[in-house]
Amino acid sequence: MSFSLSFSLVLLLSPSVCLSDTGDGNPRESRPFINNTDDDKGTLYDGKNMALFEEEMDSNPMVSSLLSKLANYTNLMQGVREHEEADEDEGAKKQTVKSPQMGTFIGVYLPCLQNILGVILFLRMTWIVGTAGILESFIIVSMCCSCTMLTAISMSAIATNGVVPAGGSYYMISRSLGPEFGGAVGLCFYLGTTFAGAMYILGTIEILLTYMVPSAAIFKAEEKAQEADALLNNMRVYGTCCLTLMSLVVFVGVKYVNKLALVFLACVVLSILAIYAGVIKTIFEPPVFPVCLLGNRTLQNHGFDKCMKTEIIDNVTVTTKLWSLFCKGPELNASCNEYFSLNNVTEIQGIPGLTSGVISENMWGSYGPAGMLVEKAVPSVPASDASQDKHLPYVLNDITAFFTLLVGIYFPSVTGIMAGSNRSGDLRDAQRSIPIGTILAIATTTIIYLSCVVLFGACIEGVLLRDKFGDSVKGNLVIGTLSWPSPWVIVIGSFFSCCGAGLQSLTGAPRLLQAIARDGIVPFLEVFGHGKANGEPTWALLLTAVICESGILIASLDAVAPILSMFFLMCYLFVNLACALQTLLRTPNWRPRFKYYHWALSFLGMSLCLALMFISSWYYALVAMLIAGCIYKYIEYRGAEKEWGDGIRGLSLNAARYALIRLEEAPPHTKNWRPQLLVLLNLDSELSVKHPRLLSFTTQLKAGKGLTIVGSVLEGTFLSRDADAKRAEQSIKSAMAAEKTKGFCHVVVSSNLRDGFSHLIQSAGLGGMKHNSVLMAWPANWRQSNDPQSWRNFIETVQETTAAHQALLVAKNVDSFPHQERLGEGTIDVWWIVHDGGLLMLLPFLLQQHKVWRKCKMRIFTVAQLDDNSIQMKKDLQMFLYHLRLNAEVEVVEMLWLIMLDWRRCIQSITDESRSSIRRKNQSGAHGSAVNNQNARLDDDKQDEVAQLIYDRNTASHAALNDKTDATPERVHMTWTKDKFCTERNRNREPSANMAVRDLFSMKPNQSNVRCMHTAIKLNEVVVNKSQGAHLVLLNMPGPPKNRGGDENYMEFLEVLMEGLNRVLLVRGGGREVITIYS
DSSP states (O other): OHHHHHHHHHHHHOHHHHTSOOSSSSOOOOOSSSOOOGGGGGOOOTTTTOGGGGGGTTTSOBHHHHHHTGGGOOOOOOOOOOSSOOGGGGSSOOOOOOOOOBOHIIIIIHHHHHHHTSHHHHHTHHHHHHHHHHHHHHHHHHHHHHHHHHHHHHHHHHHTSSOOOTTTHHHHHHHHHHHHHHHHHHHHHHHHHHHHHHHHHHHHHHHIIIIIOGGGOSSOOSSGGGHHHHHHHHHHHHHHHHHHHHHHHHHHOHHHHHHHHHHHHHHHHHHHHHHHHHHHHHHHSOOOOEEEEETTEEBOTTSOSSSSSEEEETTEEEEOHHHHHHBSSSSTTSOBOHHHHHSOEEEEESOOOTTSSGGGTTSSOOOBOTTOBOBOSSOOOOOSOOTTGGGSSBOBOSSOBOHHHHHHHHGGGGGGGGTTGGGGGGBSOHHHHHHHHHHHHHHHHHHHHHHHHHHHHHHSOHHHHTOTTOGGGTTOOHHHHHSSSOHHHHHHHHHHHHHHHHHHHHHHHHHHHHHHHHHTSSGGGGGGGOOOTTOOOHHHHHHHHHHHHHHHHHOOHHHHHHHHHHHHHHHHHHHHHHHHHHHHHTOTTOOOSOOOOOHHHHHHHHHHHHHHHHHHOHHHHHHHHHHHHHHHHHHHHHSOOOOOOOHHHHHHHHHHHHHHHHHHHSOOOGGGOOOOEEEEOOBOTTSOBSOTHHHHHHHHHHTTOSOEEEEEEEESOHHHHHHHHHHHHHHHHHHHHHTTOOSEEEEEEESSHHHHHHHHHHHOSBTTBOOSEEEEEOOTTTTTOSOTHHHHHHHHHHHHHHHTTOEEEEEETGGGSOOSSOOOSEEEEEEEOBOOSSHHHHHHHHHHTSTTTTTEEEEEEEEEOTTOOHHHHHHHHHHHHHHTTOOEEEEEEEHHHHHHHHHHHHHHTSOHHHHHHHHHHHHHHHHHHHHHOHHHHHHHHHHHHHHHHHHHHHHHHHHHHHHOTTOOHHHHSOOOOHHHHHHHTTSOOOOOSSOOGGGGGGOOHHHHHHHHHHHHHHHHHHHHHHHTTOSEEEEEOOOOOSSGGGHHHHHHHHHHHTTTOSSEEEEEOOSSOOOOSOO
């Protein structure tokens, strides 16, 4: 061992060596990492005791040189059957189910009309007009109807672009935007449809208990303050019973629902006709529905029959029932409410008529908080104490009213536009029926709504419009007071309208859920894809009923309406987005028969939907988006992979193309650099991955960011091994999934492994999205292999990555690397010998971002050279790390002293006879200087002794080669293993007079190998001493030999360098800066 170590000592101690030429006669190249100065040319100690790395010193300077130029550190600017599985692939063919075949009128137009003209028109429209005024109500209706009309146009284009099977709106969204968006929006629309069923049922019960049979209430209010709670409890009980009954009707079959729908729709049409007839009648003979006012306050007309304080009976003034409501007794001198005493009672007509001019009074809104009195704009005398007003029979606001709330409450009245598309599986020709029926239904209802806004404001008194439950007209439905011939026409019509709309919702929602479940994109919903033998979704109906019950338990129609508005608006938003994307992308399959669409209309509809969501309720909008986002991420990670040719995939392709072209313009800046890995895997005979932990390490290093290409090579021809290539690709993808590695897989079939890996290194990736780093496993059994091609392939891979300017990471003992288990506290040791662009320091930082390595600390070791100040070097390195924003412990190792100690051991092993001979042969040339300087003489003696050892070993080697002329080329070229190094060092120490120190510069390859082996051994000793207990050791990887004759020696050098270490990562930079101190 001492023999070999003396070579480095000679290089360090010999002045002639230090002042010589650079060695190869070539000028030093401009370094890509550090700004050069003229002084660089005079630095001749650069790495002379690191022979293993000396061939790269021109491009990769020693760390000491880097740190000495820290002040000048800069970075260079661089610039009819889907394409999915058939239903029969699970086994036997499913039984063909014959479902009802309906046309446009019965299948689409009537269901849409029935859902649109539902509960809001009859129960809340008059209140919205009275509260918001005619102008703002007109704006609300126009916005909502415009939103649904634009959505219907987009939906028509999508529906006519192919066959629309069961699932309707869900099918259209999912096939246009992909399974993630389709599933998320489909489930949101399902929830909206289900809550719509709850809203219709609550409307049914409100009509029943408030206007039809008030005496049927189970919970009675003893005081006025308890009336609201009693109503809510009654709604819950009766709503649950109604839901159960409707679910049973739907369970019987959609055929019976369709038959009942005709009856219910007839009632709706009659009700609307009665409203228009009543409006016309008010021109000639307005109906008599008086409203009693106390001052300017509206009174509830329940506990009295005459709107007066006193009346004269038989010339005697007596008090009325109204008197007893405000006074403590029926006596004329009884103590009465102050406001009652100060103001008179007046009676006005609730329906003054179309020609009365009341339209001017109802033009503007009258918003107010909950508990505010409903008042008419007439003079009155205010009272000093208003604390008891809420207990008196005044008409009050039950909720706080404002514009955005009214938008949220009204919007459900236009959400029935997809009632027909939800039942597309029952349509004879869905492509034709859905567009025509939906657009006609929206046009019809829009005309009805806009006309009702104007007619209600022109015919009905303002205080009666703001009376939500008709308390001022003895509990009559306000819109019923306008109808002809009787209010009961509207009451009964609205009751059956709500019943029919509820049945339609309970019919469409389970089928929508069944379509989602049968697609298999949401695993936990698969059970709901099953149903009865005739195809009815039994389990989906059961879940729908449970969710609908939760809406009924809310019990307030005004509270449920904004919730379902969010879900419907989100669905409409994505329908418009789907149409706009398909139109702009111009995919070849986008050929809708419906021609009256445009991407600008779709974007307008999408913007309007988003605006209405936040206008209605910004917090409900955020919650709905959060729910959709969670469903999207769940489907993305756990759902089945589907390829439906959706628009999002087309958008991704266009975006990827644009991004790749942009990336091609210039390489990424240093601040954006991250390892884009090409992982080279080896497969066994069964085409299984040999080292799956290499994928685990990739995952930990990348954390899902950047590009990862996993490649492998099969020997043979593609024609004969194409099936094996597909199996290998599936095997690699399975291993990537198991190790949670996100990236691409690429299997190449080549005539030999070497060419295959070369093709991957050269051609993997696309455009600017190419790998910049190669990760591979160390060939652990290269010594035992009978075929030398195995380690030659490895060396050629190293050489090719160097030629391609790509970084190289080689993992030794990769099977011992951590999998998913988190490592305890420990260290990641970096041995920074030559500057490689900062990759050695960047890699530990990236690893620390992963949970497996998060508790590990970074330690950086660097090697001091002969003329380096190790103390200053440590300070400079700490400052360098501070500017890089990296936390690491720093230690400087002085290799010089280790070499000196080894040299002394080497000198003591030389015999006295050899020492005397060497001195005699060199006495004539060195005697004068030895007398003058004792230290110089000692140095000359040491140099001569070392040189003699070199000559002895070299002479013996050449003599052996001359004797064996028939040796094979492998025998002619000496392979320098660690054992051979120690053996040769002690052989044939005969003196010779023909060797001088200058011969060090004309060494044969095997002599240079001695120096390289010496460096590997000594560096390994230091690394093992310092880092044997580290979780991971990162080392600079020496460059491969330039001549092929030293390949096996190179493998031995690396093997010795890593000996005694468990987890090692050899790192070789790609020739550019990858880390920066600048922001």
